Amino acid sequence: MMEAIPRRTMLRRGALGAAGLQLAAAGARGDGRTGPRVVVGLIGAGGMGSAHLRLLAARPDVEVACVCDVDAERLASAAKLVEQGSGRAPAAVRDLRRLLDDRRIDAVWIATPDHWHAPAAILALDAGKHVYVEKPCCHNIREGALTAEAVARSGKHLQVGTQSRSTAVVKDAVDRVRGGAIGEVLVAKAWNSQLRGSIGKTRPSEPPSQLDYDLWLGPAPAVPYRSNLLPGVWRWWRDFGCGDMGNDGVHDLDVACWGLGVETHPSRIACLGGKSFFDDDQEFPDTQYAVFEYPDAAGPGRARRLIFEQRIWSPYVQEGYENGAAFYGTEGVMIIGHTVGWTLYGPKNRKLAERAGPADLAAHHDDFLACVRGESKAPSAGVAVGHRSAALVHLANIAARVGRVLDFDPRAEAILGDAEAAALVSRRYRDGHWAAPPTA
Structure with missing residues (x-):
């Protein structure tokens, strides 16, 4: 068997992939976007979440009003990233309910682990927010149907993060x-x-001090941290x-x-x-x-x-x-x-x-934001596409x-x-x- 790649190396490769995607997209597009400013929030500030934030914070037609993450260190980094990119410091919260309570926020980006994708999207839609959710849009088939039902009853748009569309x-x-x-x-x-x-292979252990592990687990079964x-x-x-x-x-x-x-x-x-x-x-x-x-x-x-x-x-x-x-x-x-x-x-x-x-990736943001502003009728990767x-x-x-x-x-x-x-x-x-x- 080949020698296993150290976990640190594996994670670094993933982070570089997300960064490369973001940079390639940013380099392919200009900054001359115009239109009514859309107020947004982001839930989940890891590798892909940070890639989204870099693009969103640099847009003159977007205000990143709030960032949310259950890890205090990632949350602080996300807030700093937005302030550096936009000149405005966002609110920073651990509990996504606080973000969803902000009536100024028009749309939410969700870049959490998979088990939170559908629950967070449904909560956001029911709170009157448009939703951009990373792929896969659901952790199981039933959640995909429930998300589609939430889109229908809310009248809001949902874009899934399959940016090839x-x-x-x-x-x-x-x-x-x-x-x-x-x-x-x-x-x-x-x-x-x-x-x-x-x-x-590991055994259960205590979670790191900066992590709210109970919030990270969310509605998933409570299992020990590893x-x-x-x-x-x-x-x-x-x-x-x-x-x-x-x-x-x-x-x-x-x-x-x-x-x-x-x-x-x-x-x-x-x-x-x-x-x-x-x-x-x-x-x-x-x-x-x-x-x-x-x-x-x-x-x-x-x-x-x-x-x-x-x-x-x-x-x-x-x-x-x-x-x-x-x-x-x-x-x-x-x-x-x-x-x-x-x-x-x-x-x-x-x-x-x-x-x-x-x-x-920037084009996928453009496509979604056009729907939020009412300039387009449907996103390129809507809930039906993502669910299938x-x-x-x-x-x-x-x-x-x-x-x-x-x-x-x-x-x-x-x-x-x-x-x-x-x-x-x-x-x-x-x-x-x-x-x-x-x-x-």
Whole structure:
């Protein structure tokens, strides 16, 4: 077995990735934005939260009025970041309820761990705020439906942080695929292939003094703190994250759904996966292969299929990219590399076109803020889009966990004929917790 990468190195790589995304997007756009100023708040000031803050604080059409984090050190850093970028010091609070009580705030950015995404979004929508929530938009399938219901009853907009939906390079590629550039597309594939680090094995311990661990847990079950839970490592624990499929993989799954043209959940799901490489506390597969089937999506009796591959111990490209999505048509192939660009091949593997460019986070902010101001009717990655992509993550993880093919009713959002798997469509919350979603 390869020597595990130290956790510090793994986390530094993640932080650099978020910073690189932010800087690339900022460099691609000017500062000449105009329009009514939107007052915003941010919940969760970690790596991606900080990337959002750098962009938001620099915008003349945005006022960051409040930042929120359960870690006192991160909270202080976030407030300083906003003041440096905007010249205005925001309010800084640990409890998100204090942020949501501020009537001046029009919109909220949520960049918390996954288990807080839907509960925080629902609370914000019910408080009359527009919501930008990081991916995946929900920790489980039921939460996705509850979030959609909250959007409908609030009349507010929700944008999910799958920024490829607002990136001109990716939009160009998908437009070509859906416009017939490679003929009829019956199969798409998404993949996540990179080298992660071991999270090690630990025992329960006391949380650090600057962390309000009870607030961090929120409505999730109360479990003891562990040193390999924070920061960022929560992704590999079932109570709090969705594995790397819900972290990086969901970006490529979302692009695959988009190009394939499917606008419903799949009806049959198969997934084989497990821990083939890491001997540590991770609770999700490090090796995972899933197939999703959409019956009649290409016409009566003609299915479309989406394939997903994940190897988080293998830093080698496939189809030319570490992470990406490919579309296989009757007259060609389109291959999109996540945050890199795309290449279009025609008959006999002849290269017909290509384009390079990073993901555009600033454009995704622009798209959302246009909705907040009433200048646009719907965000590019609204709740229906985010819920469909997140559901693929959850269905694959469930299928791998139970080791069986799942039959899924897309309308009822229910797994059929398998009580064990069906129970995993939702989750258990702490009894009586104020943030537990209603009718969960």
